[in-house]
Amino acid sequence: MSRFLKVFSRELANALLLVIGVTAILYLSFNLMPGTFIGKGGGVEGYLNLLKRLFSFRFGVSPVSGRDIKSLVLPAFRNTLLLTFGSLFVSVLIAVPIGIFSAYRRFKSYSWALSIFSYIISSIPVFFLGYLVLYVVARYTGFLPVFSVSASARGMPFLSFVLPIVVLGLGNDSISEIVRLVGGELERVMSLDYVIAAKARGENMLQASVHEGIVIPLISIVFSKIPFIIGGAVVVEHVFNWPGMGRLAFQATLDRDLPVLIIIAFLSVLFVRTTTLLKDMILYSYRTSES
Amino acid sequence: MSRQIAALEHLKVYFYDQGDRRFIRAVEDVGLTVEQKQVVGLVGESGCGKTITALSMMGLIDGEPGVVGGRFFFRPKEEDRRALIFAIMRGNRKKYDCRKGELFDLFCGLDDCVRFDADPFTVIKDPEKWLRKNGRIMEQMRGRNISMVFQNTREALNPFVTVGSQLVRAVQCLENDKNRAALAARAEELLLSVRIFNPGYVMNMYPDALSIGMSQRVLIAIALASRPGLLIADEPTTGLDTTNKHRIIDLLGENMERGNMSLVIISHNIGIVRTIADRIYVMYAGLIVEHGNKKEIVTGRKNARHPYTEALVSSVPTDADIKRGKKLKVIEGVVPDNKMETEGCPFLPRCRYAKGGIRRKCRTRRPELFEVTSGHRIRCWLFAG
Amino acid sequence: MKRFYFEKETTDRGGFYVPLYRRASPVDAVSIGYGLFVVAYLVVFFIISLTNSFIKDPMQVDIGQMFMSPSFEHLFGTDFLGRDIFSRIVKGTEAFFLPGLLCIAISTLFGLGFGILAGYYPRYCAGAVFYVLNIVDSIPRFIFILIIIILFNPSIYVIMIFVGITSIPKTASYIKAKVELLKKNRFMEASRALGLSQATIIFKHIIWIYSKTVLIIQATLRMGESVLIETSLSYLGIGVQEPAPSWGNMVAMGKDFFFQGKMWLSTVPAVIILMTIMGLYLLGDGLNSLYNEKVSR
Numbered sequence: 001m002s003r004f005l006k007v008f009s010r011e012l013a014n015a016l017l018l019v020i021g022v023t024a025i026l027y028l029s030f031n032l033m034p035g036t037f038i039g040k041g042g043g044v045e046g047y048l049n050l051l052k053r054l055f056s057f058r059f060g061v062s063p064v065s066g067r068d069i070k071s072l073v074l075p076a077f078r079n080t081l082l083l084t085f086g087s088l089f090v091s092v093l094i095a096v097p098i099g100i101f102s103a104y105r106r107f108k109s110y111s112w113a114l115s116i117f118s119y120i121i122s123s124i125p126v127f128f129l130g131y132l133v134l135y136v137v138a139r140y141t142g143f144l145p146v147f148s149v150s151a152s153a154r155g156m157p158f159l160s161f162v163l164p165i166v167v168l169g170l171g172n173d174s175i176s177e178i179v180r181l182v183g184g185e186l187e188r189v190m191s192l193d194y195v196i197a198a199k200a201r202g203e204n205m206l207q208a209s210v211h212e213g214i215v216i217p218l219i220s221i222v223f224s225k226i227p228f229i230i231g232g233a234v235v236v237e238h239v240f241n242w243p244g245m246g247r248l249a250f251q252a253t254l255d256r257d258l259p260v261l262i263i264i265a266f267l268s269v270l271f272v273r274t275t276t277l278l279k280d281m282i283l284y285s286y287r288t289s290e291s
Numbered sequence: 292m293s294r295q296i297a298a299l300e301h302l303k304v305y306f307y308d309q310g311d312r313r314f315i316r317a318v319e320d321v322g323l324t325v326e327q328k329q330v331v332g333l334v335g336e337s338g339c340g341k342t343i344t345a346l347s348m349m350g351l352i353d354g355e356p357g358v359v360g361g362r363f364f365f366r367p368k369e370e371d372r373r374a375l376i377f378a379i380m381r382g383n384r385k386k387y388d389c390r391k392g393e394l395f396d397l398f399c400g401l402d403d404c405v406r407f408d409a410d411p412f413t414v415i416k417d418p419e420k421w422l423r424k425n426g427r428i429m430e431q432m433r434g435r436n437i438s439m440v441f442q443n444t445r446e447a448l449n450p451f452v453t454v455g456s457q458l459v460r461a462v463q464c465l466e467n468d469k470n471r472a473a474l475a476a477r478a479e480e481l482l483l484s485v486r487i488f489n490p491g492y493v494m495n496m497y498p499d500a501l502s503i504g505m506s507q508r509v510l511i512a513i514a515l516a517s518r519p520g521l522l523i524a525d526e527p528t529t530g531l532d533t534t535n536k537h538r539i540i541d542l543l544g545e546n547m548e549r550g551n552m553s554l555v556i557i558s559h560n561i562g563i564v565r566t567i568a569d570r571i572y573v574m575y576a577g578l579i580v581e582h583g584n585k586k587e588i589v590t591g592r593k594n595a596r597h598p599y600t601e602a603l604v605s606s607v608p609t610d611a612d613i614k615r616g617k618k619l620k621v622i623e624g625v626v627p628d629n630k631m632e633t634e635g636c637p638f639l640p641r642c643r644y645a646k647g648g649i650r651r652k653c654r655t656r657r658p659e660l661f662e663v664t665s666g667h668r669i670r671c672w673l674f675a676g
Numbered sequence: 677m678k679r680f681y682f683e684k685e686t687t688d689r690g691g692f693y694v695p696l697y698r699r700a701s702p703v704d705a706v707s708i709g710y711g712l713f714v715v716a717y718l719v720v721f722f723i724i725s726l727t728n729s730f731i732k733d734p735m736q737v738d739i740g741q742m743f744m745s746p747s748f749e750h751l752f753g754t755d756f757l758g759r760d761i762f763s764r765i766v767k768g769t770e771a772f773f774l775p776g777l778l779c780i781a782i783s784t785l786f787g788l789g790f791g792i793l794a795g796y797y798p799r800y801c802a803g804a805v806f807y808v809l810n811i812v813d814s815i816p817r818f819i820f821i822l823i824i825i826i827l828f829n830p831s832i833y834v835i836m837i838f839v840g841i842t843s844i845p846k847t848a849s850y851i852k853a854k855v856e857l858l859k860k861n862r863f864m865e866a867s868r869a870l871g872l873s874q875a876t877i878i879f880k881h882i883i884w885i886y887s888k889t890v891l892i893i894q895a896t897l898r899m900g901e902s903v904l905i906e907t908s909l910s911y912l913g914i915g916v917q918e919p920a921p922s923w924g925n926m927v928a929m930g931k932d933f934f935f936q937g938k939m940w941l942s943t944v945p946a947v948i949i950l951m952t953i954m955g956l957y958l959l960g961d962g963l964n965s966l967y968n969e970k971v972s973r
Contacts, residue, residue, distance in 0.1 A: 021811040029827055105353060106422035112703055123953040125904070127911045127924075128946035131931050138935075173904065173957070177972055180961055193446035200349050200441070201513060202434020202464050211451035221972070231818030235908050246818070250912060253822045261826060265819050272814045286451075 004285065011280050015273040022269045023051060026262050054266055064257040073248065073263050080244035081271070083165060083237070084229050088222055090169025091178060094118075096218065099182030100206065103190060103213070111183075118179045126171030126232055130239035133167055164240040172232040174225045181217050189213035216286060223279035227272050295366065296553050297348075297437075297521055298394060299323040302361035304343050304352060307414075314414075317343045318577045321361075325521060325553045330544070332568030332585075333557045334603065338626050340577040341557045342442065345523045348555075349439050350397070350429030353422065360402065364394035367436050368520060375431045397428050434464045438519035442526045444507045448498035454509055455494030458482070461516035481512040484549075485542055504535045508542070515546055522547070523555045528563055540567050562607040565589050573600045576627055576637035579660065583667030597669045598642050636672070644673055704962045711896070711959020714952055721769040731763035734921050743938050752944045755926070756933060761941070764921040765948055771910065771922035775836035776902035780895045782840030787847025788891070792878060794848065795855025802852075809845035817842045821905070825914055832906060832916055839905055843898060850890050850971055855882055889967040893960050897971070900956035907949050923949050 027047050053059065059069035098118055102111035137159065189195060189209040198208035234246030241247070245264050252260040302321040305314040318340040325331050333341050346352050347359055367375050372395075379389055379399050389399040404421040407414055441447040449457055458478035459471075475494070482490035485508040498506060507527065514522055524543060528536040540556075544567050547554050558564050564571060565585055572582040581588065581597040588600060596604075602622040624641040635654040639645055645653045652672050660668040661675050700708070724730050738758035746753045752761040790809060794802040817839070824830060824838045858864060858881075867877055903923075909915030910924030918925055923945040930942030964971055 017807070018810050018814055021807065022814060025811065029823060106419045106426060108419055119954050119958060120950070123900075123950050123957060125907055125911075125924075125927065125946055125949045125953075127908065128927055128931075128942065128949075131934055131942070135934055173953075176957060176961075181972065184965075193441060193443050194449045196351060197439070197441045197447040197510075198449065198460075200351060200433055200439040201461055201517065202430070202432075202438070203460055207460070208449055211449075227814070227816040230816040234818045234822075235912065238912060249819055249822050253825055253914060256826055258823075258826050261819070261823055265815055265823060268816050268819055269814050272816065276814070 004281075007284055008281060011277050015277050019269055019273055020051070023047075023054060023266060026265060030258070030262065054263075059263050060259070062257055062260050064252075064255050064260075069260055069263050072260065073245070073267065076243060076245045076248045077264075077267050077271075079242060080230065080233055080237070080246060083168060083233050083242060083244055084226060086165035087168035087172060087229060087233075088225065090166055091172065091175050091225075092218065092222065094121075094169070095175045095178035096182055096214065099179045100186060100214070102179065102183040103186035105187075115176070115179055115183070119176045121170050122173045122175040122177070124171055126167065127235050127239055129171045130164075130167050130236060133163060134239070137163065160240070164236050164242050167240070168229065168232055168236045171236070172225070172229050174221075174228070177225075178218070178221055181221050182214055185217040186213035211286075216283065219279060219282055223275050226275050227268075230268055230272075294327045295324055295364075295394065296327050297323070297325040297366070298364040298391075299344070299348065300362045300364070302344060302347060302359075302363070304340075304347055304359050316577050318347070321574070321577075321579050323555075323572060323579075325555060327553055328547065328551065329570065330547065330554045330556060330568045332561075332564035332571040333555060333574060334561045334564050334571060335559065335574035336626050337559055339574045341559075341574055342525055343577075344574075345439065345525050345555070345557055348523065349433065349437060350425050353418075359398070360405075361398060363397045364391050365397050365432065365436070366393045366520070367395065367432065371431060371436060375428070378428045378431050381427065397432060398425075399428070401425060434461075434517045434519070436519055437521045437523065438514045438517060439523040440507075440510050440514050440525060440527050442529060444503055444510060444530060447510055448501075448506055450498055452497075453494065454496050454498060454501070457498075458494070458509070458513055458516060461513045465517045478516070481516055482509070484515070484546065485509070485512045486538075487512075503530050504539070507531065507539055511539070511542060511546070515550065518550055519552060521553045521555065523557070525557045526559070527556065528558065528560070536563060537566070543567070560607075561589075561603050573597065573603065575599050578637060578670060580638065580670045581668065582660075583663075587664070587667045597638075597671050598644050598673075599638050602641075602643075636670075649673065700966055704966050707958035707962035708966070711955045711962060714955025715959065718769055718773065718952065721766045722773045725767045725770050731766050732760040734759060734763040734767040735919060736760075743933070743941075746940060753940050755930065755941055761926070761944055764926060765923065765945060768921045768923045768926065768945070771832060771916045771920070771924075772836075772903050772906040775832050775906065776899050778833060779836040779840035779843070779902050780898045782837060783843040783847050783898055784891055784895060786841075786844045787894075788851055788883065788887070790844065791848040791851025792855055792882065795852040795859070796878065796882075798856075805848070809848055812842055813845040815842075817905075818908075821909070822914075832909075835909065835915065836902060836906070839902060840898075843901070847891075847894050850894065851887055854887055854890060858882060858886060889963070890969055890971055893963050893967070893969060893971045896956055896960040896963065900953045900960070903949065903953055903956070 024047065027050055030050075057070060059073065061067065062069050062072070065072075095118065098111070098114045101107055102115055104111070141159070186209060189212045190205055192209075192212075195205055195209045199205050230246070233242075233244060234250055236242065237244045237247040238250055245268070249261055249264050252258075252264070300322050302318060302323075303316075304318040306317055307313075308315055321340070321344055323331065323333075323344070333344065335341050343352070348363060352359055375395055379395065389396040401421060401424060404417045404424065405414060406416070448454070455475065455478060458481060459474045462474050462477050462481070478494065479490040482493060487493055487505070487508055493501070493505070493509070498509075501509065511524075511527070522543075527539055527543065531539060540563060543554060543556070546552070554567075556564060556568060561571075565588075568585055570582065571585055571588040573580050573588065581600050588596070589604060599622075602620070606620045606622060608617070608619060622641060627637055627640070635652075635656060636642070636645075636658055639650075639653045642653070649672055656672075658670050658672045658675065660670045662668050663674055736759060738754070741750075741754050741758040742756055744750050744754040744758075750760050750762065752765065755761055755764070790805050794805040820842055821835060821838060824835065828834060864877065864881075867881065906915055906922065907924030907927070910922040911928045913925070913928065916922035916925060918929065926945040927942045927949070930938075930940075930945070933941050960971075963969075
């Protein structure tokens with residue numbers, strides 16, 4: 001347990017260092033931009049000031065829109081988390097069965113079609129997929145499932161809530177990668193001695209290879225996909241009018257509202273680093289249980 | 292005559308070399324009979340096809356690049372017979388004679404998926420169908436009827452799961468008891484039966500904390516958990532020191548007596564095999580070169596022995612040899628490369644007796660298994676006719 | 677049914693060398709073949725759009741021929757201003773072809789440099805290099821691009837330079853892993869003992885012989901990514917701007933007519949994007965399993 005704590009504190013320190021490095025870069029970019037807003041200031045003192053404000057979550061007021069950044073960003077951040085994890089869940093739900101199926105050599109000719117299908121799905125441009133889905137749904141239900149408070153009150157909140165998640169789950173280009181990774185790893189593990197031995201005893205092969213063949217590769221790939229999915233969320237949130245961070249960032253870009261964007265970048269870096277820390281610790285605890 | 296439990300007939304396994312585009316012979320014309328409560332030893336140098344034989348009996352050879360042919364008759368337990376018949380009949384349009392008395396052919400219908408073209412020599416095969424068919428039949432048999440102890444002890448245990456839960460899983464194959472405590476109790480009992488005297492402690496360990504001898508015992512316990520009718524032990528003594536070797540062998544013999552089970556023991560060490568086996572099969576370059584009762588093989592009664600067996604036996608030093616400080620005898624040469632298609636006897640380059648007139652015959656024609664006495668056959672032209 | 681041929685007289689090739697095309701499984705062969713087809717049409721489109729011949733003028737507005745369905749004259753129909761969609765698609769390759777190559781060049785060059793630095797001199801460089809690379813890696817790429825857009829208001833070339841920068845860490849970590857693996861190998865010591873200079877070892881052995889395949893695979897996957905990013909940005913209206921054609925803004929312009937039933941306006945470029953990205957991914961993954969590398973996107 002003490003070893004676990006040691007590794008955890010090391011990784012945590014590492015993550016904090018990285019976050020500080022990122023904020024330094026952001027601070028530099030602040031000073032490139034003309035105008036006055038929070039964090040703008042000379043030298044190290046200004047940077048420390050910025051750090052203090054960032055970590056105490058006092059983000060100040062946007063100079064462009066004049067609104068409180070914190071109340072703008074935090075709900076959006078929450079919505080984006082929902083979208084990210086939901087779509088990851090959808091991706092995994094689709095990709096893992098295909099990956100498992102394609103690991104079995106006796107189903108190779110069937111699984112080939114499935115993996116081509118996964119390639120097609122994951123390379124559909126997500127903006128087009130979004131419109132396609134909107135078109136189909138709007139045509140057959142007579143309802144436009146974009147996210148808005150009034151619409152969700154009107155009777156189809158579920159659809160407008162689920163559709164973006166499903167679309168991003170399909171359209172972030174990770175399905176084919178998960179299929180390939182899980183399928184490949186599982187096929188490799190299934191030819192290892194201990195799995196063959198389990199098969200010889202009449203046990204389920206999948207049960208024997210689930211740890212090394214599915215769980216470990218899945219954890220490492222899912223967590224490393226999170227930054228990319230936040231990127232994909234920008235487009236999907238734009239299409240579905242989902243009040244998330246991506247749409248806010250895009251709006252900020254159009255308004256040239258750098259502070260909001262910087263705060264968004266800070267929060268997403270915090271988020272990415274936290275998930276990476278989580279991943280490292282999960283994989284670490286797996287490895288210790290092995291030895 | 293006691294009852295047969297398994298009979299392998301004319302097993303042949305070829306592998307396809309994708310790069311060179313040709314078939315490599317792994318095993319050819321192997322026949323093996325195992326009777327109830329009998330120990331059969333399979334002896335030969337490494338690379339002569341012992342493990343391939345065992346794996347094809349277990350149905351663990353992937354059908355993709357290779358050809359597996361022959362018939363494997365097996366007598367399942369009473370309660371599994373219906374399921375086996377169902378598995379064999381399913382998907383088979385033609386009627387096969389898959390029965391021989393109480394024995395069932397486990398390779399039944401596999402030949403449907405393979406077709407040969409003579410000129411140019413081509414094998415047309417549906418590997419997936421082959422695998423599915425083979426898997427369907429073998430799934431009924433693995434575990435409860437045939438089980439296997441593997442060669443690489445260290446890698447044959449799942450490193451992510453504790454020993455205890457692996458044992459419990461194996462026990463579950465036999466009795467579908469939901470009661471965890473009962474399962475654990477049975478697992479502890481099994482560990483005790485392989486002479487691990489602190490089962491509670493070992494059950495909570497991960498496999499890499501075990502020593503090799505210990506993990507070999509655990510593996511045997513796991514294999515015994517499902518009370519198989521036939522246990523195949525593939526090199527159960529590799530990597531063990533001499534005292535441990537004999538302990539493991541004793542353990543196998545003991546449990547065989549107790550559990551009403553037959554044992555096929557595979558080893559390159561004829562000294563180990565002869566302490567336990569009733570019948571011994573000697574393999575060389577994918578062929579059975581001699582088989583017979585232990586006495587006939589080891590002592591060479593009436594001086595009838597295959598030259599290879601003779602060399603193999605004499606390379607194990609006796610006590611007298613050690614006392615006199617004699618040098619160890621070595622068989623000259625190496626096992627021939629299976630890629631080379633030999634026309635004659637595969638042992639010819641290393642054979643001491645192939646001299647004079649008989650040598651031409653050895654070079655041009657492959658000998659068959661000639662019967663010397665009843666139940667003792669030798670594949671050598673010296674004993675022809 | 678599979679056929680396994682048997683060749684009676686095989687020449688002794690010496691060792692276990694098997695040519696690549698025989699090692700390839702049919703699945704790999706198909707995916708690589710399709711990927712090469714995609715690369716071929718990209719190159720042909722790009723050359724055509726450079727020479728400006730063979731196709732109708734992609735910019736020419738012809739109000740009389742709005743919303744024409746696909747026909748022999750207009751292969752993919754015409755858009756809402758009567759411009760020929762096919763020639764706009766051909767011209768649209770310009771939007772990402774050179775920028776994509778730029779992105780690949782940057783990520784490969786710097787990734788290789790940093791990777792070798794960190795792998796070959798682990799004691800001095802690895803920590804610092806990977807600290808910098810991790811900083812780049814932890815900002816989500818799209819947010820990073822948006823910040824760049826606010827700061828510099830850049831063209832697509834500059835954006836792709838930054839995309840290249842964000843993908844340096846991935847290339848670098850693969851190269852580092854490769855170098856570390858090689859360093860464990862005995863042949864490195866042997867070549868040093870033979871008196872080869874460090875430059876020879878690094879450039880000839882590490883880069884040319886052992887890292888070539890990783891780099892090629894990476895480059896292919898990176899190109900797919902560049903197409904995706906360029907089209908997404910153009911779709912959002914912050915990449916290539918109308919009236920200059922790009923596949924992304926063609927979809928964006930066409931989608932307004934999607935609900936009127938004039939689907940080909942956005943479907944055609946979307947399908948082309950799909951085919952292209954899929955081809956590049958398949959090519960990368962096919963090469964991946966052919967060379968037995970483990971490179972992910």
